[in-house]
Amino acid sequence: MTQTETGENEGLLVRRIRNGTVIDHIEGGEALNVVKILGITGTTQEALSIATNVPSRDMGRKDIVKLTNRELSKEEVDRIALISPHASINIIRNFKVCEKKGVEIPSLIEGLVRCPNPGCISNTNEPIQSKFRVLPKGLHCYYCDWVISKDLTSYIL
Ligand SMILES: [Zn+2]
Known part of the structure; x- marks a missing residue:
């Protein structure tokens, strides 16, 4: 999937963020579990946006999680692989994707x-x-x- 397609999909549902992390290509219905595995409870500081069951050409449907002002560490990223091995992580700085990484299942x-x-x-x-x-x-x-x-x-x- 190209950058543009991803942007269009998300633009309709969730506002763009200036700085933070976008977790894309989460298995449909797993967004809340992704949030849980990251230890985000609602009492933590992050501003969180979740889009569920977004139509996706590759996956049928997918979920997207956006975290404002937080960049995930490698360890946190890899945890996500346990429940959503196809997730992709985009680190956003000043509205631009600065880093894009896949998740690896930890041993x-x-x-x-x-x-x-x-x-x-x-x-x-x-x-x-x-x-x-x-x-x-x-x-x-x-x-x-x-x-x-x-x-x-x-x-x-
Ligand atoms: Zn035991």
Whole structure:
């Protein structure tokens, strides 16, 4: 998809932003989960715009999230890949796209997802952060071998 097409699509739905991040090509219906995985709760500082189920030639429908005055780090960008592997990230400075990056599925997730196993050492009072390997079958707990294969978003801390 070209820059112009993206711009036209978005222009109708969400105002352009001067500085910040536009997360485009999110799987239709996943925008709120993307926001959740970024730790944006509404009490944080970012101004947030969300467009859902925008018609897309490539994807059928897609969601778009815009964050004003916030640039996502590589780590934050890669988290998004867990729920929306085709997302693209545009860093905007002074109304221009300065940087465009894809998301890469990380091989290890630390401290972001809660292990569903109540007996897991990461769920005790021990000062141990949750840790998961990302495997094709799902997220594999480093400590107790539990695998999260679906509904990942309900385990995000
Ligand atoms: Zn575990």
